[in-house]
Amino acid sequence: MASTGPGNGVSRGLRVRLIGEGDESRAAIKALVEGLGEPAAEIEIDGAAAAPDRAGSPDVVMVLLAANDASAIQALREQTALNPRPAVFALLDSRSPALMKRAMRAGADELLFVPLDNGETTRALLKVSEARLRISRREGGVVCSFASVTGGVGVTSLAANLGIALRRSGKRVALFDLDLQTGALGVTLGLEPEATILPLVRLDRKLDSIQLESAMTKHPSGLYLLSAPKRIEEGETVSDVTVATVIGVMRQLFDFVLIDCGDHVDENSVAAWEHSDHIFYVLQQSITSARCAWRFIDLFERLGLSSIQPHFILNRYRPAHPITDKQIEATLERELYARVPADDRSVERAEVTAKNLWEVAPASPLVHALDDVARRIAPADPESAAAENGLFARLKSALATRA
Ligand SMILES: Nc1ncnc2c1ncn2[C@@H]1O[C@H](COP(=O)(O)OP(=O)(O)O)[C@@H](O)[C@H]1O
Ligand SMILES: [Mg+2]
Structure with a gap:
């Protein structure tokens, strides 16, 4: 190591x-x-x-x-x-x-x-x-922020589902709900968190891992959630300094820290972006969504954060939609990082049964797309991949000798 x-x-x-x-x-x-x-x-x-x-x-x-x-x-x-x-x-x-x-x-x-x-x-x-x-910044876990400036496009769902996908591949995952007013990450995960970020805001000492862990809620998949405060107005007390501190401790404890930045830009989301290794901007096949993505690109450049390039994920993708993925790419003047298919049936089934997508629709294109994004942000460890290759190579040559 x-x-x-x-x-x-x-x-x-x-x-x-x-x-x-x-x-x-x-x-x-x-x-x-x-x-x-x-x-x-x-x-x-x-x-x-x-x-x-x-x-x-x-x-x-x-x-x-x-x-x-x-x-x-x-x-x-x-x-x-x-x-x-x-x-x-x-x-x-x-x-x-x-x-x-x-x-x-x-x-x-x-x-x-x-x-x-x-x-x-x-x-x-x-x-x-x-x-x-x-x-x-790259020491410790990988920090990914999910954002949009239009609501309802799937920011929360993507953060939650990528968290589950990463957890399924054995990673230690923390989700951080920074959409403080909505606080929907817990609901999306089917959790009713008792603990929230609030005690961390009031700390007058340096934040340590024990305090952070006691503010988090464990999900059955094994991932941990740092939930938004219960009351809307309590969100006001969370500052960019708290956000930066929390991310710093989280990345010491987890392989992946996924942050739901919601659909508005403020000092907290900017602090999260500053500490992120990846920023995923989520959009859909609509003119508004593409235009708003442009406004985000413009803001991002003015913030001087251009050393990190945001990735654009097209969610609820329908190939037959009159606004095509190619048109979206042309408008953005950027390639899409991923296309995550629309799958209302699986999403609904997961909601109704309170199960995750892997349990209700493991073979669906939606689950494949999510696993694919997870693999891209968490490529297989080169050492274990090399070991695997070595094993396959030996196996192959052994079979070849027997043949
Ligand atoms: N790929 C998808 N296919 C079908 N429904 C989806 C998909 N992604 C998200 N949804 C649904 O869209 C709605 C809005 O998603 P949400 O993640 O809450 O958006 P946001 O956080 O951007 O406001 C939710 O009901 C969610 O279940
Ligand atoms: Mg949301």
């Missing part, structure tokens, strides 16, 4: 190593970087030579570079060849194009000029800290 050493944590600030000569400028750079506050950074100073790894690998190496300084260029090259490779900033003492080219050709990721400019240095360091945050 991959170990996550302390070097991968996000709670600490950026670790910066400064390489180069000149006590005065080194002290000034250290003071400036450590005084920035955002992102928090601590700087350690080395001589001209690339120092061996001491307190774990740095996130950023800054190399002071003067014109005609061959040893500094060499130090820069050594840093860019390291594995894991830090972000490498060349700090130039002049704006000479020749020097800039040398630094770039030696592999520098950023060129900054001494004396350092506060704004430029902040920008360059933030790029590194944000990239590190994106990586850390």
Whole structure:
């Protein structure tokens, strides 16, 4: 298993190593970087030579570079060849194009000029800290948000059913009902949760796994639900900070965290999207649904979340519908991630018998489509797949020898 050493944590600030000569400028750079506050950074100073790894690998190496300084260029090259490779900033003492080219050709990721400019240095360091945050997001379980800006399209059903599909494949699954006013996830799952998110809102201490578990309700399939508060007005007390904290603890405990973001956008849903690995936007074959999806795409881009691309799922898909899936794709200028067929009969049977779709219609195209999406977000573990292949290969060759 991959170990996550302390070097991968996000709670600490950026670790910066400064390489180069000149006590005065080194002290000034250290003071400036450590005084920035955002992102928090601590700087350690080395001589001209690339120092061996001491307190774990740095996130950023800054190399002071003067014109005609061959040893500094060499130090820069050594840093860019390291594995894991830090972000490498060349700090130039002049704006000479020749020097800039040398630094770039030696592999520098950023060129900054001494004396350092506060704004430029902040920008360059933030790029590194944000990239590190994106990586850390992927540690622990996979977080998937389900959203729409039109109601009744199947956001809740998809979150619930994908939760069951993932659970059936042996994953530890948590569902988080962030459609706080509607709170329909429990009903859709046939649960009547006593516990809700409410005590977590009122916590004055750091949230831990025991408190989270006691706020969740177990479903017969084995998945866990963090339900919306019982009263509509209590939803108001849930803040984006609570949402982020809950997701952080959930992903430590579960392989998958599926969030029903409902059909309106607010600070809570944006917090959920920010912490998600996948965002599924649900739509149907209607003009309104496609138009609203566009409004969502526009908002999403303006929020600056474009490092995650939302996936579009066409729910209640009917191939014979006058608005075709191809037309929807043309309107969105994007491919659909999945088409989940309309199947009123199976959905109704599941509701009436209080069973899940796998129990009432295991061979239906609807169940196949749901299993298919689940497989895509939870691909088989490559190691076990390889082991399986190995077994099949051995079996085949054994049969071939006998034949
Ligand atoms: N693929 C489907 N086929 C048939 N009915 C569906 C399908 N998906 C959802 N439904 C039904 O559509 C209705 C609205 O779904 P819901 O998940 O509550 O939507 P939303 O959360 O977007 O408001 C529910 O009655 C649900 O059972
Ligand atoms: Mg809903």
